[in-house]
Structures are given as structure tokens and as C-alpha cells.
Amino acid sequence: MSTGAPAGTATTPPDVTDGDRTDQDGAAPAALPPVTDGGVGRAVLLLLVRRALQAVGVVVAVTTACFAIMHTLPGDAAYRIAAGRYGYDFVTAASAEAVRAELGLDRPPWQQLVGWWGDAARLQLGTSLVTGADVRHEVLHGLGHTLQLAGLALLLASVLGIAAGAAAAHRPGGAVDRLVGTWVVLARSLPPFVVGLLLVVLLAVQAGLLPVAGSGTPAHAVLPALTLAVGLSGLVARVTRDAVVHVRSSEYVRFAQTRGLGAGAVLRRHVLRNVGTTLVAYLGVQALVLVEGVIVVESVFAWPGIGHTLVHGVFWRDVPVIQGTAIALALAVVAVNTVVDVATLLLDPRPRETAVVA
Amino acid sequence: MRARPAALAATTALLVPLSACASGADGAGGDAVASPGGAPDRPLVVAGSYEVHNVDPTTAGGLFTRLEVAETLVATDLDGTLVPGLATSWEASEDQLTWTFSLRETATFHDGTDVDADAVATALTRAHSTEGTPIATAPIADVGGEGDTVTVTLTEPFASLPAVAADTTGQVLAPASYGADGSVTQVIGSGPYEVVEVVAPSSVVVTAADTWDGDAPAITDVRYQSVGRSEARALMATSGDADLVLGMDPTALAGMATADGLTTLSVTLPRTVLLKLDGADPALGDPAVRTAISLALDREGMATAILKDPELAATQLFAPSLTEWHDEDLEPLTYDQDEARSLLAAAGWTPGSGGTLEKDGQRLTVTLRTFPDRAELPPLATAIQAALAAVGIEVEVLVGNSSEIPAAHAAGTLDLALYSRNVALVPDPLVTLLTDLAPEGADWGVMNWQDAGLTAALGTLADGATGDEAAAARAEVTSTLQEQLPLIPVAWYRQSAVVSDAVDGLELDPLERSWRLSAATWSAAAAG
Numbered sequence: 001m002s003t004g005a006p007a008g009t010a011t012t013p014p015d016v017t018d019g020d021r022t023d024q025d026g027a028a029p030a031a032l033p034p035v036t037d038g039g040v041g042r043a044v045l046l047l048l049v050r051r052a053l054q055a056v057g058v059v060v061a062v063t064t065a066c067f068a069i070m071h072t073l074p075g076d077a078a079y080r081i082a083a084g085r086y087g088y089d090f091v092t093a094a095s096a097e098a099v100r101a102e103l104g105l106d107r108p109p110w111q112q113l114v115g116w117w118g119d120a121a122r123l124q125l126g127t128s129l130v131t132g133a134d135v136r137h138e139v140l141h142g143l144g145h146t147l148q149l150a151g152l153a154l155l156l157a158s159v160l161g162i163a164a165g166a167a168a169a170h171r172p173g174g175a176v177d178r179l180v181g182t183w184v185v186l187a188r189s190l191p192p193f194v195v196g197l198l199l200v201v202l203l204a205v206q207a208g209l210l211p212v213a214g215s216g217t218p219a220h221a222v223l224p225a226l227t228l229a230v231g232l233s234g235l236v237a238r239v240t241r242d243a244v245v246h247v248r249s250s251e252y253v254r255f256a257q258t259r260g261l262g263a264g265a266v267l268r269r270h271v272l273r274n275v276g277t278t279l280v281a282y283l284g285v286q287a288l289v290l291v292e293g294v295i296v297v298e299s300v301f302a303w304p305g306i307g308h309t310l311v312h313g314v315f316w317r318d319v320p321v322i323q324g325t326a327i328a329l330a331l332a333v334v335a336v337n338t339v340v341d342v343a344t345l346l347l348d349p350r351p352r353e354t355a356v357v358a
Numbered sequence: 359m360r361a362r363p364a365a366l367a368a369t370t371a372l373l374v375p376l377s378a379c380a381s382g383a384d385g386a387g388g389d390a391v392a393s394p395g396g397a398p399d400r401p402l403v404v405a406g407s408y409e410v411h412n413v414d415p416t417t418a419g420g421l422f423t424r425l426e427v428a429e430t431l432v433a434t435d436l437d438g439t440l441v442p443g444l445a446t447s448w449e450a451s452e453d454q455l456t457w458t459f460s461l462r463e464t465a466t467f468h469d470g471t472d473v474d475a476d477a478v479a480t481a482l483t484r485a486h487s488t489e490g491t492p493i494a495t496a497p498i499a500d501v502g503g504e505g506d507t508v509t510v511t512l513t514e515p516f517a518s519l520p521a522v523a524a525d526t527t528g529q530v531l532a533p534a535s536y537g538a539d540g541s542v543t544q545v546i547g548s549g550p551y552e553v554v555e556v557v558a559p560s561s562v563v564v565t566a567a568d569t570w571d572g573d574a575p576a577i578t579d580v581r582y583q584s585v586g587r588s589e590a591r592a593l594m595a596t597s598g599d600a601d602l603v604l605g606m607d608p609t610a611l612a613g614m615a616t617a618d619g620l621t622t623l624s625v626t627l628p629r630t631v632l633l634k635l636d637g638a639d640p641a642l643g644d645p646a647v648r649t650a651i652s653l654a655l656d657r658e659g660m661a662t663a664i665l666k667d668p669e670l671a672a673t674q675l676f677a678p679s680l681t682e683w684h685d686e687d688l689e690p691l692t693y694d695q696d697e698a699r700s701l702l703a704a705a706g707w708t709p710g711s712g713g714t715l716e717k718d719g720q721r722l723t724v725t726l727r728t729f730p731d732r733a734e735l736p737p738l739a740t741a742i743q744a745a746l747a748a749v750g751i752e753v754e755v756l757v758g759n760s761s762e763i764p765a766a767h768a769a770g771t772l773d774l775a776l777y778s779r780n781v782a783l784v785p786d787p788l789v790t791l792l793t794d795l796a797p798e799g800a801d802w803g804v805m806n807w808q809d810a811g812l813t814a815a816l817g818t819l820a821d822g823a824t825g826d827e828a829a830a831a832r833a834e835v836t837s838t839l840q841e842q843l844p845l846i847p848v849a850w851y852r853q854s855a856v857v858s859d860a861v862d863g864l865e866l867d868p869l870e871r872s873w874r875l876s877a878a879t880w881s882a883a884a885a886g
Contacts, residue, residue, distance in 0.1 A: 075758075075759065075761075075762060075765070076761075076765050079759075079761035079762070079764065079765040080759055080761055082490070082761060083759055083760050083761035085412075085417045086416075086417060086490050086491075088729065088731050088732075088760035088761075088777070089779075089780055089783060089802070090490040090491065090783075091490065091760060091761045091764055091801075092489070092490050092764050092800075092801040092802070093764050093765075093767070093768040093801055094489045094490060095489040095490030096761065096764065096765070097489075098488075098489040098490070130411065131411040131412045131417075131558075132412060132414070132541065133411070133412070133558065138558075141558075197589070197593075200590075200593050200597075201593070204593065204597050204599070205593055205596050205597040208597065208598070211597075211599050212590060212593045212594045212597050212599045213583075213585050213587075213590040213591075213593070213594060213599075214405075214560065214561070214583045214585060214594075214599070215557075215560055215561070216557070216560075216561060216583075299586060299587060300587060300590060301590065302560060302583070302584060302585040302586055302587070302590060304557075304558075304559055304560045308559070312559075315759070
């Protein structure tokens with residue numbers, strides 16, 4: 001999977017901060033007319049409606065694709081499900097046939113798909129073919145655990161990455177910058193599996209600070225989240241560094257400095273907000289890339305998240321669980337994109353649609 | 359730049375409370391607080407690979423008998439001998455068609471209700487109607503009875519019924535365990551521990567039950583944690599996160615030999631890693647070819663390299679721990695590749711292109727199916743592939759889902775399959791052998807192979823033969839298997855677990871029916 005924007009390509013946005021400050025200074029280098037609060041509100045509403053429609057389309061497309069893929073895979077689903085239910089000592093032709101009859105797996109696939117759509121429209125995701133558990137419950141349980149992990153990982157990665165990136169940007173090419181550069185390469189080139197085991201050996205086995213694996217207490221989340229955060233923090237640091245360097249060398253920052261604003265005021269009013277638009281979009285992409293890492297990390301740390309649910313679902317040919325998981329992940333993508341769009345709109349309220357400008 | 363100290367402070371502020379709450383985690387750290395009684399004030403933590411997907415006894419893989427929450431009619435001791443469970447005694451009628459089990463009068467479910475014949479009948483009837491369970495293979499017509507007397511009627515004599523009644527799928531649960539549709543919604547058993555919490559798929563917490571009519575367990579609280587990866591489990595043992603770590607694979611175990619405060623427990627399981635062959639295959643149907651395959655295998659080398667124990671190299675199908683079935687008089691299976699080559703040559707196979715043997719224009723090429731659920735199977739499969747290539751048999755290894763073996767058997771497309779078979783799924787291997795060696799073949803047994811003498815001998819045993827007659831029948835079975843090799847034994851199996859020195863008195867059950875936690879105690883090291 002892509003690791004996001006390659007270093008050095010972070011674009012310098014025109015200053016967004018002056019858009020709504022023209023009344024104070026009367027000098028906006030990026031001269032676009034200001035929009036009123038009503039304009040921003042309308043833009044957000046429009047965006048949410050569009051995203052909601054998109055969510056419905058994504059759910060239908062993704063679940064249908066899942067269903068089609070699972071049905072074209074080689075192998076007999078009844079046997080797979082029986083192996084999942086009874087284990088390898090007890091999966092036999094007889095137990096597979098019993099499963100087939102019980103679940104109606106010999107019905108034509110289109111009947112199964114239409115039946116599933118009908119249930120899904122009533123928000124019924126069905127029950128797992130293997131465990132008999134309610135899919136909605138299993139997916140929400142897994143998603144909750146994964147969101148905890150991803151949230152904590154993003155937070156840790158942002159704090160570590162933004163701090164390191166800002167420090168590196170202070171003196172481009174300096175010792176700190178080179179040190180951070182090395183960190184970026186290391187953090188990104190080590191697979192999460194290795195980072196996880198290294199952290200376990202250091203923090204759990206040697207230092208005895210944290211539990212090795214499992215779930216149940218807040219402490220159990222720290223090591224897996226830190227494992228994910230280490231990988232992410234490298235690129236967050238890199239993007240932050242480049243964005244800060246670009247913004248700081250931009251005309252509007254120099255103008256602000258010339259105007260006599262203190263370093264702190266320049267940072268708060270001009271640098272942070274402009275870097276923010278780049279970073280928010282970038283973190284949004286990374287939140288989605290996290291899902292990839294989550295599956296490996298959940299396995300290493302025995303974390304009962306959605307990656308765990310998905311892996312079992314695929315291994316057992318448990319179609320309702322796969323579809324439920326796919327819906328959750330697809331909606332998560334739409335939700336993250338929506339949050340990123342809204343955040344960017346609020347950070348950079350200048351109008352995008354020519355109709356509004358005109 | 360001002361941002362740096364601020365950000366660093368934020369990082370520290372974030373990490374410090376995390377570490378602080380970490381040290382208060384309910385792991386099995388060595389710094390446990392001692393309660394007034396001298397035992398540590400924390401649960402015993404067991405880490406294993408089994409996941410908790412379902413509480414239904416017919417699919418839960420025996421987790422709740424291992425945790426001693428639920429009981430079966432008959433139990434087993436560490437030798438695999440049948441001992442009283444919920445039933446204190448059992449006997450068959452004159453015609454062998456009716457069995458009577460007397461229940462322990464004081465047995466009570468965790469919800470306070472009495473264990474009675476109805477509860478037993480519900481449990482056994484459910485298990486009997488679920489395909490694939492050992493209880494489903496027994497010729498049971500009806501389970502009934504009244505009060506503390508359970509009556510099982512059979513359609514034909516079946517001497518192994520008590521052994522089948524020890525199967526974990528027949529665990530007896532209270533009526534309140536079942537939902538309106540008859541499915542199991544919670545586990546209310548009658549054992550020394552009762553369920554406090556089940557968090558699917560990862561953990562189960564149990565505590566000593568005050569309804570238990572036997573000796574109260576010394577260790578009152580137990581937490582089972584499912585950890586799928588064996589390296590993570592090994593690290594849990596080393597870090598002290600777990601007191602008992604199950605399913606330690608040989609490689610992880612070898613790396614832990616030097617760890618302080620840990621003891622390794624091992625037990626030989628009645629499990630054999632074996633090759634199943636299609637008896638209808640033109641090449642594999644020839645006993646000479648099967649013998650050649652067996653001779654080509656360097657079992658000791660594979661056992662040393664992969665299982666880290668040369669003693670696990672199988673010299674016959676039954677491991678020495680199966681004392682009744684392991685036959686010291688059998689000529690052991692040996693390794694002799696030259697002999698294998700000459701046997702194949704005598705059978706008409708001559709070297710063709712690329713070193714692969716040919717006969718009548720047909721190359722000696724077979725597929726070998728196996729699965730990764732047991733970590734040693736794929737490396738053993740590649741070792742077998744190399745060994746057979748050395749004598750001119752080309753093997754394509756397919757590692758997939760375990761169910762592909764019975765599926766390929768049913769479709770008739772199976773050549774070779776490598777798997778590990780527990781020949782004592784119930785405490786009496788005969789029950790498994792009657793299925794696996796059936797003349798019509800079996801998913802996890804013979805394929806397109808039968809032997810009239812062996813079938814007759816198994817029939818004699820099933821009818822309840824004893825003494826010399828039974829010994830002669832078993833000898834007939836073991837010698838036929840050794841000569842004909844419808845299943846080629848590769849290795850025996852040893853189960854290992856790691857125990858912290860905080861716990862005393864743990865022993866491994868060769869049948870994996872129970873972890874025997876109620877018999878364990880906290881050691882002086884735990885209290886100190």
C-alpha cells in the first residue's frame with residue numbers, strides 16, 4: 001500500500017489565515033474575497049449530504065463485490081465453515097453436508113445475495129455462519145477496539161511526529177534535521193511486526209512496564225498503539241518538517257515578520273494554520289493506511305479488533321462477517337474523508353466552487 | 359523555537375500516565391500483592407491459542423471442561439483411565455443394549471439447580487445430533503432416566519460408551535444455559551469453577567464456585583487469555599504476564615531454556631503426524647510403493663530438526679504412551695533410501711527425465727495436502743517432499759485449509775495428505791479407529807483401502823472382547839497397519855507448557871480434557 005506523499009512534495013498552500021483577517025491588516029497576499037459564516041455552513045451541509053449519498057453507494061458496491069469475490073474463490077464454503085466451527089480434528093464430509101443443509105448454501109448465489117440485501121436494508125447484518133454470533137455485535141465490538149487503537153496511535157504519532165518535524169524544520173540541514181531524517185527512514189522501513197516485537201522485548205519483558213499481549217485494561221492498548229505510531233510518526237515528522245520549512249520561507253510569513261509580529265504570533269497565526277491544512281489531509285490518508293498495519297499488529301498483540309474479525313471471516317469463508325466488516329471499513333473511509341473535508345473547510349474557509357465566487 | 363519544549367512536554371505528559379496505568383495492570387506481574395491468606399491477590403493467568411468464539415459445547419473445543427466449569431458424565435485421570443465424573447458408577451445390561459449411569463447426588467449447577475437425568479439427556483442428545491462429534495458416532499437410540507439415574511439405550515452393543523460419554527462435547531449444562539431456540543447462551547456447569555465473564559474472542563474469567571461439592575480449589579480466580587501467536591505467548595511467560603502458557607512450540611521452547619523462574623511441563627499426546635494415501639491411485643495403491651515412501655523418510659532427522667526431539671520419530675502408528683495399542687514386538691519402521699529405490703525399481707518404476715520415476719509413460723508425481731494450524735506440518739511437508747524427490751517421486755506440496763483434506767477425499771482427488779491425528783479423541787482409541795479404519799474409508803483415516811482381517815479384529819473389540827482375545831485382535835490391527843501402511847506414521851507428538859514458579863502442582867493431561875487448575879496451589883514464591 002502507498003505510504004502517502006513522498007517527502008519533499010508537500011505543497012505550500014497560499015496563506016489561508018489572511019482570508020478572514022483582511023479587516024485588520026487590509027493586506028492579503030492571496031487575494032480572494034472573504035466568505036461569510038453562512039457560506040461556510042452551507043458548504044459543510046452540502047458536503048455532508050454528498051458524503052451521505054456516497055456512503056450508501058459505497059456500501060452497496062463494496063458488499064456486492066465481497067459477495068462476488070467470496071463466491072468465485074476456489075474451495076467449498078461448507079467445508080471451510082465446518083472447519084471453523086468444529087476444528088481440524090472434527091471437520092468431515094458429514095459435518096460439511098450438515099452445515100450446507102443448515103445454512104442453505106446450495107441455494108443459487110443470487111438468492112443468497114438478494115436475501116442479504118433485504119436484511120441489510122433493515123439494518124440486519126445476520127449472524128456469523130461459524131460462531132452463530134450477531135454480526136452487527138461482532139463488527140461493532142471489533143471496530144470499537146480498532147478505533148481505540150487507531151485513535152491512540154494517531155495521537156501518539158501526531159505528538160511524536162509533529163514535535164520532531166517542527167524541531168527538524170528549525171534549522172534545515174542541521175544536526176536535529178539529520179537525526180529526524182534517520183528516524184524517518186528507520187521508522188518507515190521496519191515492518192510493524194518487527195517494531196512490535198522490539199517494543200515488547202524492551203518495554204514489557206526487560207522493563208516490565210507494560211503487558212506483552214492481550215486486552216482488557218487500558219495498559220494493553222499502549223504497546224500495539226505505540227507500534228503503529230512509530231511507523232506513522234516518521235512520515236508525519238517528514239511532512240511537518242517540509243510544510244513548516246516551506247511556510248516559513250513563504251512571502252506572507254516574511255511579510256508578517258517584517259510587520260513586526262513576534263515569533264510566537266507568526267507561528268500561531270500563520271505557520272500552524274497553513275501547515276494544518278497539509279497535515280490534516282495527510283493524517284486523514286494515514287488513518288486509512290493504519291487499517292493495513294492494524295491487521296498485523298492486532299495479530300501480534302492478540303488485540304480483538306476488526307482486523308482480527310476480518311482475518312477470521314476470510315479464513316472461514318464467513319460471508320456475513322466479511323460483508324459486515326467491509327461495510328464498517330467502507331463507512332470508516334467515508335467518515336474519515338468527511339472529517340478531513342470539514343476540518344479543511346474550517347481551517348481554510350475560502351470558497352472552492354466558482355459558483356460561490358461568482 | 360518555542361514549539362519544541364512544548365511538544366516534548368506534551369509527549370511526556372501523554373506517556374507518563376499510560377505507563378502509570380500500565381504498572382497497575384492486572385497482568386501476572388511478580389509484584390503481586392499478597393492477601394492475608396498468603397496467596398497473591400490476583401487471578402492465575404493462563405495463555406493459550408484457543409479462541410472463544412462460541413459457548414456451545416459442540417463447537418467450543420472443550421474450553422469449558424479445560425477450565426473445569428462444566429463436567430462430563432465420565433472423566434479421565436492422567437493415564438487416560440476412565441474415572442467418575444458426574445456419574446459415580448456405570449454398568450451395561452445383560453444384552454449390552456442399555457447402560458445405566460448413577461449421578462453424584464450432591465452435584466449442583468452454579469445457579470443452584472440440581473444436576474439430574476433431564477440435564478444429562480439434553481446435553482447428550484444435542485451432541486448426538488451434531489455431525490462430526492464422537493458422540494454422534496455412537497449407536498445411541500435414546501437418553502432418558504429419572505432423578506439421579508441416567509439410562510442410555512443403544513441400537514447395537516457398544517462397549518466404548520463410557521469413553522464416548524467422557525467427550526467434552528457431552529458436557530452437562532443447567533437448563534438455564536439454553537435459550538428459547540435450544541442454543542447454548544451461557545455456560546452454567548457443575549464444576550469447581552463458575553464463569554464470571556466471557557469476552558469473545560479473547561478471554562474467559564472464572565472463579566471458584568460455592569456450589570462445588572468437592573474440595574475447594576486453592577487458586578480461586580483464573581483468567582484465560584487467548585493469544586494466537588506462539589512467540590507472543592512465549593514472551594508472556596518470560597515477562598511474567600502469564601502463569602501457565604500452553605501450546606509452546608518446540609522452537610519457542612528451545613529459546614526459553616535459560617529463563618529463570620519458569621518450568622517446562624511436557625506430556626506425550628496420543629497424536630500421530632501421519633501421511634494418508636489414496637489406495638485407489640495406480641502408484642500409491644501398490645503396497646511396495648507405500649513401503650518405499652516409508653523407507654525414504656528420515657523420521658529421526660525430521661524429528662530432530664523440526665520437533666527438536668529425536669525420540670518423537672514414529673516407529674509405528676501408536677505412540678508408546680498408548681500402552682494398550684503400542685506394540686513393542688512390531689518391526690520398527692526404518693530409513694533406507696537405497697532399499698526404497700530398489701523396491702520402486704522392482705515395482706516397475708524406472709528413472710525418467712529430471713530424475714523422476716516413470717512407468718508406462720506415467721510420471722510418479724503426486725500432490726501432498728497439508729494445513730498450517732499446527733505449525734510443524736508445513737516444514738514436515740517440505741522435508742517429506744525433499745526425501746521423496748531423492749528416491750524419484752515428485753511431490754507438489756499444497757498448504758491450505760484443513761477442510762480441503764476431507765473435501766478432496768470426498769471428491770476422490772486426494773493423493774497424499776499430511777496431518778496430525780488424535781487417535782484418542784475420546785479416551786478409548788478404539789472409537790476413533792472404528793471410524794478411521796472403516797472399510798469404506800474415512801475423512802481423517804484410510805482411503806480406498808481395506809483389510810478383512812483388520813475389520814474383523816476391530817469388530818471383535820467393539821463387541822467388548824477382553825483379555826487375550828482383545829490382545830490378539832489389537833495385535834492383528836497393529837501388524838496389518840505396519841505391513842500394509844495405508845497410513846504412513848511420521849512422528850509422535852509432545853505437548854509442552856511453561857509454568858511460572860508462582861504455581862505448584864500443575865500436571866498436563868495427555869487427553870487435553872482439563873488443565874487441572876483446581877488441583878494447583880500458589881507456591882511460597884508467589885506469596886513471598
